[in-house]
Amino acid sequence: PEEIRLSKAKDSLFVKFDNGYETTLTAELLRVESQSAEVQGHGSGQKTTPAGKANVTIAAIEPVGNYAIRISFSDGHDTGLFSWDILHDYGHRQQQLIDDYLARLAAAGQRRD
Template sequence: MTHPANIPVDIKLHRKSRILELTYGDGSRFELSCEYLRVHSPSAEVRGHGEGQETLQTGKINVNLKELVPVGNYALKLVFDDGHDSGLYDWNYLRDLGENHDLHWQHYLDRLDQAGASRDPDLSVVKIMG
């Protein structure tokens, strides 16, 4: 069940800066990059169907949103310009992504580093062991 405080009162997509801005009735405001939203998609394609089945998203630094589609009174479907459109971002999840941005982002960066992967689709990471 969605807590009323988790429902944004204003949603703005800044295409040029690739930022989704969410404002809440309690005065909270979060600016979430399209890359951040894409790599944290709640879709089965990204999350898998259980613990340990996640697919690390790489090379998404330039991804943008093409469309925001309201789903009932409980979520947004985000349509990305890389073709990804299967994640439903419910209000509780969006609020969590805003409130816990730094934690989620650092976890993602750590996973990229462990995988020897990059946010940039034009960059290959090579680790020299010595």
């Protein structure tokens, strides 16, 4: 990406890619869709649905080589790496990802807050 910028409230991440595509991803989306084993599971069908993440913020961002960033969140989660491809994909599918997350929460009888 050409630019990665954390919002002042630390609740969203702006990303501008080399191809001109720009997106702003919420901290909640990044947290609940983290690419960590804790969230994604260790195999097919093991994805978890973290509840109570509506107010999570981004505590820190650190580069990982030339291909990704590691995001640390205010709830202590810090094991997910976000590649440029993942961030680009999340930008294009943000509403679908949020809708799917809300449906999983509802099915589990859980809440965002």
